[in-house]
Amino acid sequence: MTTQVGAGQVKLEKxxxxxxxxxxxxxxxxxxxxxxxxxxxxxxxxxxxxPEGMTPATRANVGPLTFEVGVARPRKDATH
Numbered sequence: 001m002t003t004q005v006g007a008g009q010v011k012l013e014k015x016x017x018x019x020x021x022x023x024x025x026x027x028x029x030x031x032x033x034x035x036x037x038x039x040x041x042x043x044x045x046x047x048x049x050x051p052e053g054m055t056p057a058t059r060a061n062v063g064p065l066t067f068e069v070g071v072a073r074p075r076k077d078a079t080h
Contacts, residue, residue: 010034010041010072014048026057035072044069044078 016029031048035041049064050056056065069078 009037010044011036012046027054031067033069033072033078035074035076038074040074041072042070044072 011034013032013034014029015032017027029048031046033044033046046067046069047064048067072078
């Protein structure tokens with residue numbers, strides 16, 4: 001997982017169960033982007049590559065998932 005930001009510092013956390021590629025049950029992950037600073041952080045883009053054998057439920061293609069977070073306010077979380 002990579003994060004691109006325009007300026008400042010953010011913390012990224014991915015929360016969810018361990019991947020089980022052979023299971024056909026859906027798995028939900030949550031991505032938390034935290035801004036521990038005192039000013040807005042802008043231009044945040046998160047790219048997450050899924051484990052081999054997994055595909056996103058909302059898309060037919062199997063590339064990395066990209067989320068444009070945009071602005072992270074000071075001491076706030078942005079979730080995807």
